[in-house]
Amino acid sequence: MIVNILIGFGIAILGFVLQTSVAGVNRKIIGRLQKRYGPKWYQEFLDIFKLLSKRSISHGWIFDFGVIMALGGIIATAMFMPITNTFVAFAGYDNFFIFVYLLAVGMLGMAMSASGSGNPLASIGVMRALTTMLAYEVPFMIVVLTVIKLSGTSSMIGIGEFQQALGTNWFLIALPLGGIVAVISLMGMLGKKPFETYIAPAEIASGPMVEYGGKQLGMLFIMHEITVFIEVSLFVHIFLGGASNIFIFLIKYFVVYTVVNLISNVNGRFKIDQVVKFYYKWPLIMAVTQAIIAIYFGWVI
Amino acid sequence: MKSTKFTPARKLSKEEIDRKWWEIGDYFRRNSLWMLMYCTGCCAIELPPAMTSAYDMERLGMGPMATPRQADILLISGYLSVKSLRRVIYTYEQMSEPKYVVGLGSCPINGGIYHDSHAVINQLDQYIPVDTYVSGCMPNTESVMNGFVDLMEQIKNKTAKGWIKYKENNEWYKSNQMAALGEVIIHDEFHE
Numbered sequence: 001m002i003v004n005i006l007i008g009f010g011i012a013i014l015g016f017v018l019q020t021s022v023a024g025v026n027r028k029i030i031g032r033l034q035k036r037y038g039p040k041w042y043q044e045f046l047d048i049f050k051l052l053s054k055r056s057i058s059h060g061w062i063f064d065f066g067v068i069m070a071l072g073g074i075i076a077t078a079m080f081m082p083i084t085n086t087f088v089a090f091a092g093y094d095n096f097f098i099f100v101y102l103l104a105v106g107m108l109g110m111a112m113s114a115s116g117s118g119n120p121l122a123s124i125g126v127m128r129a130l131t132t133m134l135a136y137e138v139p140f141m142i143v144v145l146t147v148i149k150l151s152g153t154s155s156m157i158g159i160g161e162f163q164q165a166l167g168t169n170w171f172l173i174a175l176p177l178g179g180i181v182a183v184i185s186l187m188g189m190l191g192k193k194p195f196e197t198y199i200a201p202a203e204i205a206s207g208p209m210v211e212y213g214g215k216q217l218g219m220l221f222i223m224h225e226i227t228v229f230i231e232v233s234l235f236v237h238i239f240l241g242g243a244s245n246i247f248i249f250l251i252k253y254f255v256v257y258t259v260v261n262l263i264s265n266v267n268g269r270f271k272i273d274q275v276v277k278f279y280y281k282w283p284l285i286m287a288v289t290q291a292i293i294a295i296y297f298g299w300v301i
Numbered sequence: 302m303k304s305t306k307f308t309p310a311r312k313l314s315k316e317e318i319d320r321k322w323w324e325i326g327d328y329f330r331r332n333s334l335w336m337l338m339y340c341t342g343c344c345a346i347e348l349p350p351a352m353t354s355a356y357d358m359e360r361l362g363m364g365p366m367a368t369p370r371q372a373d374i375l376l377i378s379g380y381l382s383v384k385s386l387r388r389v390i391y392t393y394e395q396m397s398e399p400k401y402v403v404g405l406g407s408c409p410i411n412g413g414i415y416h417d418s419h420a421v422i423n424q425l426d427q428y429i430p431v432d433t434y435v436s437g438c439m440p441n442t443e444s445v446m447n448g449f450v451d452l453m454e455q456i457k458n459k460t461a462k463g464w465i466k467y468k469e470n471n472e473w474y475k476s477n478q479m480a481a482l483g484e485v486i487i488h489d490e491f492h493e
Contacts (some may be wrong), residue, residue, distance in 0.1 A: 027359070036357040043333065043362055050333040050373075053326035055398045057370075201367040213370030213397035 008079030009087035015078050015229030016222060022254055023225065027260045033199035033265060048221045056214025061118045065217045071223045073105030078226050082157050084243045085164075094156040096144060099168045099234060106223060107133070110208060117211035125207020128198035128272050135279035136195070142287040143178040143185075145225050146294050147171050147238055156234070160242020170241040174301050177290040181283045182239050183260070188279065189231045190265035192252020197272045232256050330373065330399060331456040332391035333362045334449070337396070339389060342379010344406035344439045347375050351445050363449060369395040372453070377431075379439075380408035380421045386428060387482055393429050393467075400464045401432045401452060413438055426475045430463030 004232035024044040031038020040046070058064055080098055111130065114122040148154045150171075151162035163170050172179035188195040198207045212220055234242065236252045243249035270278065293299050309415035313321075322477045336347060352358045352365065366372040381389060393402070404425050407413040412423035425431055432455060433446035467474060 031357070031359060035354040037360040038357070038360055039359045040332075044364060046329050046333040050326075050329035053329055057397060206367040206371070209371070210368050211370055213372075215369075217371055241410075 004089050011081055011089055012065050012075045012078040012226060015226050016068050017224040019229040022257050026258055030265050048218050051218030051221060052215055054214035056216055059211060062116030063113050066109045066116055069109030070106045071219050073109050074223045074226045077102035078230055081230055083249055084246055084273050085157055085161060096154045098157060114208035119211045121204045121210045122208050125198050130207060131199055131272055132188055132195060132275055135276045136185045139181050139279060139283035139287040140185035142291055143181050144238060146178060146291045149295055156237040160237050163241035164244060169301055172239040174293055175290050176287045179239060181287045184283050186235050187260055190228055192260055193267040194270050195275050197275050310371055326478055327456055331453040334373050335364055335371060336374045336376050337366055337369050338376045340378050340384040341381060341385055342408055344378040347442050347445050350442045356442055356446050364465055370397060373400060375402045376405060377409050377425060378405040379416045381425060382420050383422060383481055386422055390478055392444060398464050400462050402429055402463055403448060403452060404431045404434045410434055410436060422481055430466045432461045432463045
């Protein structure tokens with residue numbers, strides 16, 4: 001049991017280091033895309049450690065406690081994440097719904113803490129974040145439930161092994177419409193550009209993060225990196241056939257994050273009502289169509 | 302003296318340990334400076350080329366930030382009217398320490414071309430501590446970048462101590478602020 005918990009912490013730390021490095025490399029890639037030199041690849045680490053080295057103020061204990069709850073909740077979620085088919089801390093507990101429930105703990109911790117700061121922009125940001133969550137969850141859930149129906153299991157490793165078996169494609173290819181919906185939903189989850197409404201630095205001054213500075217902001221950055229790790233790993237396991245060894249996982253992870261980032265950086269930003277309308281229109285129609293085609297007609301590539 | 306088996310290393314005192322930690326922190330701080338831009342003056346036009354592909358501030362680890370809580374540098378670009386000085390002081394006091402101030406252009410130094418106006422302040426240094434000035438009317442983008450590199454050098458050499466000065470000489474700064482503004486407290490619906 002102790003060993004499992006230690007492995008779980010190891011996975012969370014691996015996720016933090018991996019995602020922070022990948023995000024740094026991506027900042028460099030985006031810099032080159034915009035004909036800039038770009039920052040150092042380890043710039044994200046410097047940012048986080050700088051924030052942790054600064055002095056910070058408090059807005060009451062809810063403000064501090066919420067940050068710790070967010071970070072703790074996200075680390076607890078990351079502990080369940082399988083990396084490969086065999087590399088998992090708690091075997092048998094890699095169910096998709098565990099991640100759905102546990103992710104909410106971190107998100108709600110952050111929402112509670114941001115509201116505790118008393119800044120009106122933070123409340124607007126939290127409201128927008130929850131609205132966006134409501135928007136992207138519905139189409140994403142429909143697609144994932146289709147995948148669970150087809151593969152007959154909701155375990156992440158099970159879904160991965162189903163796709164690795166002979167005669168089945170990755171679900172990104174097997175369910176083309178669903179794959180597109182999943183990519184769009186992933187962009188919403190990661191808060192990438194067209195759906196970045198709840199951050200909106202120029203409009204609501206970075207939304208929920210408006211009152212954070214110093215150590216709390218550093219912890220929120222760590223929490224954000226681990227959240228991104230969880231969401232991208234979910235995508236890799238459910239739609240890209242999981243990973244039989246760690247190198248395949250790293251390659252798939254890097255490709256998914258980079259592609260999403262590249263799409264994000266040529267887009268503008270939606271308003272919040274546009275986000276909801278968009279998700280409830282095309283991705284929802286595509287997701288339902290895909291579910292009907294795949295489940296009732298059995299047309300799977 | 303080199304430590305050997307027979308002459309063990311001297312135990313570091315608390316100040317020395319603090320200084321070591323502070324030096325490590327300084328490495329991170331100078332390589333990741335986030336700016337809050339207070340663009341009231343015309344010098345702000347030099348910032349877009351500094352940020353975008355022409356000079357690319359991000360390669361030094363710098364970037365714009367949305368709120369004073371997140372920022373390390375308060376960038377005062379150009380002249381500062383008495384009315385906006387009130388907001389600058391309020392913003393500066395919100396920033397989390399360590400914090401640095403960069404004055405852009407000749408207006409924060411001595412008033413520049415507005416030196417005889419009744420509406421602007423002439424020396425920013427009288428009201429909040431400034432770590433780096435970039436002189437010129439307006440400064441070239443190269444000199445803006447140079448100013449930021451100078452600030453990094455100052456942080457490295459531990460001479461960027463404006464925020465400590467502000468704490469130590471708080472009465473002096475406050476009295477100067479009072480003399481210019483009448484009072485520093487803001488009256489609006491959030492502070493009544």
